[in-house]
Amino acid sequence: MIKDFMYYNPVKLVFGEGKLEEAGKWAKEYGKKAVIVTTGTLFKESGLVDRLQKILKDSGVDSIYYPDVDANPLNTQIDKGAETARAKGCDLVIGLGGGSAIDAAKGMAIVLGHKRPIWDFCIGADAAAITVKTYPIIAITTTSGTGSECTQWSVITNPDTEEKPGIGSDYTFAKVAIVDPELMVSMPPKITASTGFDTLAHSIEAYTADLATPITDMGCEQAIRLVGRYLRRVVKNGEDREARNAMAYANSLAGIGISVGIVTVCHGLAHSIGGLTGSTHGETLAAMTPHTMRFSMKAFPDKFRKIAMFLRDECGLPENYSLEDSIKEVEDLIRDIGLGAPLSQQGLKEKDIERAADGVIRYMGGSITNDPATPSREDLIGIIRKAF
Ligand SMILES: [Fe+2]
Incomplete structure (x- = not known):
């Protein structure tokens, strides 16, 4: 259907x-x-x-x-x-x-x-x-x-x-x-990494969102495959034109994805934390994405399993992949492109954790209702603590 x-x-x-x-x-x-x-x-x-x-x-x-x-x-x-x-x-x-x-x-x-x-x-x-x-x-x-x-x-x-x-x-x-x-071509490796990870986060979130559509799913799937195939390459060598070209395309596909499917709780949290800390968007997303995936994936297991398949650029059935495979693929990518600093190293203070959760509820509420697992305030605080 x-x-x-x-x-x-x-x-x-x-x-x-x-x-x-x-x-x-x-x-x-x-x-x-x-x-x-x-x-x-x-x-x-x-x-x-x-x-x-x-x-x-x-x-x-x-x-x-x-x-x-x-x-x-x-x-x-x-x-x-x-x-x-x-x-x-x-x-x-x-x-x-x-x-x-x-x-x-x-x-x-x-x-x-x-x-x-x-x-x-x-x-x-x-x-x-x-x-x-x-x-x-x-x-x-x-x-x-x-x-x-x-x-x-x-x-x-x-x-x-x-x-x-x-x-x-x-x-x-x-x-x-x-x-x-x-x-x-002249983008430095650090910015290539953080913006490239933003592309991945958009694709995963728009793909697993309640507002996902069959049309945006096509683009998100392809964007995740392109990130899996090319992001490491372009972080290593910014002049790799094939990889630059592919990541530029992946970014636009993911953009179309979030224009319709919108984002889920990882972006909601990244906005709220970014407002408090001025941190780099893609790095903040990288700190949280494995944790938000682990929180949301049980509500939408088939799609979350396929993320591993797309990142490995393989074809097959979702049941051939575990949910933890998808998280591991994302964690490996984060490590390989040099992101992965926890939120405590990105300017977030422990005393502001609850404030960060409240910010999501106050002005990024759409990211909560659009998330397949619809986190509560306590869930948000738990996710931030894990990424802290
Ligand atoms: Fe973003």
Whole structure:
């Protein structure tokens, strides 16, 4: 039986080496003046921003450049960026970078369209609705994690409240996502590892979620296989083009997965802990994934067994694999790519464990209801302690 499902993902996905050259062709469909959002000035120094500005100019699209965004984008930086873009007459937002730049671009597009601070849209039942007023977004990804180019999600950190919610609506999908693996070649091994693990976490969570669909399952299965086959290789040698290309594709597949299947409790916890610690998303996920899998797998054993099969890139029947096989494959991968620091080494204090669990309940509740095992507050605290 095919289960009942809803699937929606409107992103025009442009994939391939050299596709950055098409940025102008796509941008002119949606605006006359773009604000290019990056996290810091690295891409200005490397010449990538100048290159993009020239590509846009050649198609008649003016642009300005806004680099004042942290690795975990702050609400204040998004508001300021939108203000700058409005003053310069921008009508299009381009995120150039990893998930942080693209998430910040989405946030700025919301603020520009609605003329309200981004935090108004973030938490609670009275959060403002994100509507069709949102400015058009183009995502140009330079990492292979987060999947943000293919999702509606934008993760925003508020340093005052120490919260890190994920927000989004049908209007925060990028109009166009350019995935050019050439832009990822210079990614350092540590970032390749942490973003690559984020891709795996997205695939596992969207695959085992209540909202999983047959369409996203196909993509998640393939993404897990590609991570199993290529992530170690690309962490070892960042210039391995075949592996870069495969991980870029896996990331987009996993992004499509979480745009519909959404995430489960591991991501809920990673957001809450990240809001308290500012830790690196992929590393926090790596500390918790074996524990969240062990917690959730009994509620959905067939799918969790198949994770071992996919990571080994084998075919067969789920009953040929044990649940512990799947956890062992994930643990081996974490070790081989150099992640695996426990949460206590990522800035989480023991006194904040309960606070971290409460954060998930307060603003990442969807990750609990979407998890096949629906953890209680005590379950969340137990998972954090195991990963501590
Ligand atoms: Fe993620």
